Amino acid sequence: MYINGEWCSSEKNFAVHNPASGEVIGEVPDASLEQVHQGIDAAVAALPAWSGATAYERAAVLHRAHALMMERQKSLAELMTREQGKPLKAAMNEVKYAADFLQWFGEEAKRVYGETIPSARSDQRFLVQKQAVGVVAAITPWNYPISMLTRKLGPALAAGCTAVLKPAEATPLCARAVFEVLHDAGLPAGVANLVTVSDPKPVGELFCTHPEIRKLTFTGSTAVGKHLAQAAAPQLKRVSMELGGHAPFIVFDDADPVHAAKGVSLVKFLNTGQACISPNRIFVQRGILEPFLATLESRVAKLQAGDGMDPTNSIGPLINEAAIAKVDRQVQDAVSQGATLHTGGSRLIDDGLDRGCFYAATLLSGVNPQMVIYREETFGPVAAVIPFDNEQDVVAMANDTDYGLAAYIYTQNLSRALRTFEQLNFGIIGINDINPTSAAAPFGGMKESGLGREGAREGIEEYLETKLAGLSI
Numbered sequence: 001m002y003i004n005g006e007w008c009s010s011e012k013n014f015a016v017h018n019p020a021s022g023e024v025i026g027e028v029p030d031a032s033l034e035q036v037h038q039g040i041d042a043a044v045a046a047l048p049a050w051s052g053a054t055a056y057e058r059a060a061v062l063h064r065a066h067a068l069m070m071e072r073q074k075s076l077a078e079l080m081t082r083e084q085g086k087p088l089k090a091a092m093n094e095v096k097y098a099a100d101f102l103q104w105f106g107e108e109a110k111r112v113y114g115e116t117i118p119s120a121r122s123d124q125r126f127l128v129q130k131q132a133v134g135v136v137a138a139i140t141p142w143n144y145p146i147s148m149l150t151r152k153l154g155p156a157l158a159a160g161c162t163a164v165l166k167p168a169e170a171t172p173l174c175a176r177a178v179f180e181v182l183h184d185a186g187l188p189a190g191v192a193n194l195v196t197v198s199d200p201k202p203v204g205e206l207f208c209t210h211p212e213i214r215k216l217t218f219t220g221s222t223a224v225g226k227h228l229a230q231a232a233a234p235q236l237k238r239v240s241m242e243l244g245g246h247a248p249f250i251v252f253d254d255a256d257p258v259h260a261a262k263g264v265s266l267v268k269f270l271n272t273g274q275a276c277i278s279p280n281r282i283f284v285q286r287g288i289l290e291p292f293l294a295t296l297e298s299r300v301a302k303l304q305a306g307d308g309m310d311p312t313n314s315i316g317p318l319i320n321e322a323a324i325a326k327v328d329r330q331v332q333d334a335v336s337q338g339a340t341l342h343t344g345g346s347r348l349i350d351d352g353l354d355r356g357c358f359y360a361a362t363l364l365s366g367v368n369p370q371m372v373i374y375r376e377e378t379f380g381p382v383a384a385v386i387p388f389d390n391e392q393d394v395v396a397m398a399n400d401t402d403y404g405l406a407a408y409i410y411t412q413n414l415s416r417a418l419r420t421f422e423q424l425n426f427g428i429i430g431i432n433d434i435n436p437t438s439a440a441a442p443f444g445g446m447k448e449s450g451l452g453r454e455g456a457r458e459g460i461e462e463y464l465e466t467k468l469a470g471l472s473i
């Protein structure tokens with residue numbers, strides 16, 4: 001753990017496993033609640049100096065951290081593959097994406113502008129300034145174990161906030177490596193603190209009730225996000241919530257079915273489907289269903305699962321046994337209700353894969369609203385295809401979910417693309433594009449997918465208060 005600029009241990013440790021082999025790859029301290037208090041106290045003590053530093057001074061630390069993270073890109077990626085499972089190439093991309101937030105917000109720190117507002121009174125002037133929210137508590141998930149940290153710490157530190165962060169239990173080694181970068185970049189003691197714990201509940205409660213914490217930023221499941229938002233409500237703490245998704249991927253019959261199927265095969269199986277913006281419901285207009293399915297089936301059948309350190313593998317393991325059970329339950333339910341299983345559909349156990357949590361890349365078609373997979377976030381390597389007849393129907397079907405994070409549209413008709421974009425109730429929409437994300441672009445969801453945005457100009461606003469001065473002259 002990293003508290004007040006020092007690396008520290010605890011009375012107890014917990015083990016970290018490689019999900020591809022089950023092997024123990026390290027252990028980290030299991031913080032006592034007293035140590036979490038120490039992390040918060042350190043952030044409180046560091047706040048005046050850090051928020052009082054110039055934006056240029058804060059930016060310099062973030063730029064050094066960006067450079068160091070890129071210098072360490074390969075070793076960080078290898079650690080991520082061993083701890084979280086994604087193939088090395090995807091881990092390299094994630095480290096670059098993570099470093100981008102440090103650079104982007106280092107630049108953005110210098111653009112926290114105020115304004116003057118005309119008054120109705122001739123003897124009055126209004127002056128608006130922005131200031132740091134204060135001490136921030138952050139809770140992050142395991143599926144993007146480096147970029148989810150910098151997407152929060154980048155803007156928080158740029159704005160002048162100090163922070164205490166609890167990473168997911170499954171990926172504390174990646175979190176530690178991020179804090180090594182910050183330490184080596186010269187971040188002053190106490191500005192960012194890391195506490196690793198095996199039981200998240202008491203820490204979550206402390207983050208939500210500690211009077212000195214002014215903001216909670218969380219990425220994870222909708223169920224936990226709702227619970228934390230409720231617990232933070234009595235003190236009216238600011239909250240940012242990046243929660244679950246159930247992305248529709250809509251392919252209209254004027255799109256090239258081969259190109260669209262290629263897009264699905266690339267984005268759906270990224271991170272073994274363990275992404276909040278992963279397409280979960282693939283709506284294909286009936287006229288092009290056949291060529292679309294033929295292309296997708298041949299591509300999915302070729303996806304090879306295995307240890308992400310081997311470059312021939314494009315699918316890594318799921319994070320744990322519970323994830324395997326959830327995916328299998330959704331697949332078996334769909335098949336038992338009449339869905340067609342084109343390929344996959346079971347756990348992989350041959351050639352040593354039984355030591356890890358591997359599930360075959362799976363393609364289902366004929367999925368309908370009665371099936372669990374139609375309603376529930378999948379978080380696994382299953383492409384579920386649903387036919388549709390017209391634009392009006394598909395917009396209604398796509399919006400028929402409590403989630404509102406990402407959506408995708410494939411069409412060659414510009415008017416249809418814009419009409420659909422405007423009617424879909426999702427925060428991030430790819431139009432003939434499978435990667436609508438960047439440090440420069442606002443990321444976040446509508447409805448039960450969350451509150452607030454990360455990245456972009458909006459990302460730093462989440463860590464700023466607006467302060468007004470009314471002056472009589």
Ligand code: NAP
Binds near residue numbers: 198199219277
């Ligand atoms: P999760 O179970 O909600 O866990 C997320 C984090 O919350 C972990 O650090 C976890 O700690 C912690 N946590 C769990 N219960 C808690 C409690 N009662 N109090 C305080 N903290 C608690 O979610 P996950 O399974 O790790 O992540 C997958 C979910 O995240 C999916 O739904 C996915 O869509 C969503 N996600 C959203 C985004 C986005 O930007 N919208 C990005 C990535 C993932 P432990 O690890 O110790 O349990």
